[in-house]
Amino acid sequence: MPLLDVQDLRVDLPVEAGTLHAVRGIDLSVERGEMLCLVGESGCGKSMTSLALMGLLPRRARLSAGRLDFDGESLTALSERRRGQLRGRRMAMIFQEPMTALNPAYTLGNQLCEAFLRHRLGNRRQARERAIELLERVGISAAAERLAQYPHQLSGGLRQRVMIAMALMCDPDLIIADEPTTALDVTIQAQILRLLRDLQQELGTAVIFITHDLGVVARIADRVAVMYAGEVIETAPTQALYANPSHPYTRGLLSCIPAPGKTPPGSRLQAIPGVVPSLVGEVEGCAFRNRCPLVREGQVDAARCERTPELRQLAGAHQARCHYAEHRAATRVVQPELSP
């Protein structure tokens, strides 16, 4: 049984112009000890998905799910109080922006120990010792002194490391990390990623890791889910995804990043032209079709792409939401036509 089992998760947000369908029917499952990376365009619903899993959606948001099970228990059936007991104790979140999660009025020591004490995992001295140990593990010097400091006295990188230590305090089963290393330099990033991987192996923690950085994904993920416009459009074991990206959007993402040694410095980088369709109201057909190179270059039957594609099983555990996911090899060699 997977630790987290989600089927047909939907999040709607009322906005001025109607209803924004921020998450449109996502299936996700995460095993114990698994690292799942979630990638995709800004605004595609990654953060909304993680907030839905944590039970931290904005109050106006409406959630529905065919299934939303954590360790065999349905989260949708839980009272707000039980949900709160899970949060921090068995599921922890590391936020994109640490300042929104740290309280400026309390010392780091107070904030680090709070959940540990609230969930009665030990006494004050034990909480303090664990806090110091974890601060050291995330690379913070003079850890004991730091406990008396306030969040504003730390640089952004230090704050993010404190957030990571805080998420680990209660030894949770699931950590959701929303771009935890985006603001850090690569040596500290490598150190924190190794720490997360070590803990995962030591303690069997499952991690959902959200990032834009396809280098990070390649190095840490067991499995990747690529999101576009509120849906998962491709999911596969990491090796398979990089070796054989099957959705045109995934291929687009992978070709946008400069590859040292391959992309000549200063040359033009590929981008994915066009913008995501509005998610206010229903999206008809494939959400990517207004930007899809296969459609633009006339390589596929555009009429077919007006019908919404299902997430289809390809080889192994590889799934893609495209009518033409198998047509990759054939279409790759076709040169785009130049307009006269």
Add this chain to the structure above:
Amino acid sequence: MNALSSPGALADQAGAPTGTETDGDIDTMPALELCALSKRYTLGGGLFKRGRALQAVSEVSLAIPRGQVMGLVGESGCGKSTLAKMLLGLVTPSAGEVRVDGRPLGDAGQKALARHIQPIFQDPYSSLNPRKRVAAIVELPLRVHGIGTPRERARRVAETLDLVGLPQRAATQFPGQLSGGQRQRVAIARALIMRPDIVICDEPTSALDVSVQAQILNLLLDLKQEFGLTYLFISHDLAVVEHLVDRVAVMYLGRIVEEGSREQIFAAPRHPYTQALLASALTPEPGLGVPDIGLGDVMPDPSNPPSGCAFHPRCPKAQARCRETRPALMAETTGVSRAACHFASA
């Protein structure tokens, strides 16, 4: 003379922004020169307590030739943004000097400074006023500097939106109605409307997804070509730095520890910290895992930096001498690269 506040300035500046009033060997003079620039902050400190000093930037000297891109990389908290803010006049240096076209910034005055040097910051969400329309946001620097008539300013806004690839209808929209990439384009348009010579980019694409990042990098390269702009480009993404820059400066705890051409730094880094940095970069190759670069896990405290070479507690090559004497930033024999290490590889 101060042509900036006269209405005619608009016409003067319509061409490439490289022309200045100074004549002579402008081409050999660096566009931007940092001379032993330092910044010290005082931490804590209260009624009965003396504050502790934090040396955020120490004696940084750098020269960026006109039309070139200087990349600036280094550990989180090593002083990159502080350096950028000093160049923009947002933070006053404790010591040292910034020269633009050979002239000290202090002389030029705040307004002239803003005309020469413009910033593009990391966060396109918080750096734009959410209650102003895009046209007003982009026009603001012209108004502040009293440049042009309303009609001329409107024309220049339209031109600049065009230049950064924003549709004209964006002019009447609010930042909240734009995508992340479009907002960063607005920030770039606001920086470019002053026709600066020098653009300071502090992590301009780290909040954006890779497709938008590609568009913004293409735009920055186009503008460099077209207008001969000079950039200081701060980023944690080494692949992006390698793609964009001509030279690279590497900082550690407030000091430049290595500086060299893109080719040299990426192919043959000389300083152990640069070597560690490059070894930590995660290329999109599955299966390779996250390397352990052996720097140890505990970062130095910037308010209490290590003696000698500040990198010595983490340096795999450290010797007794490194604890005692700080290595100077020295050019190697050919003089094209500098490194601050007693044992820098040749």
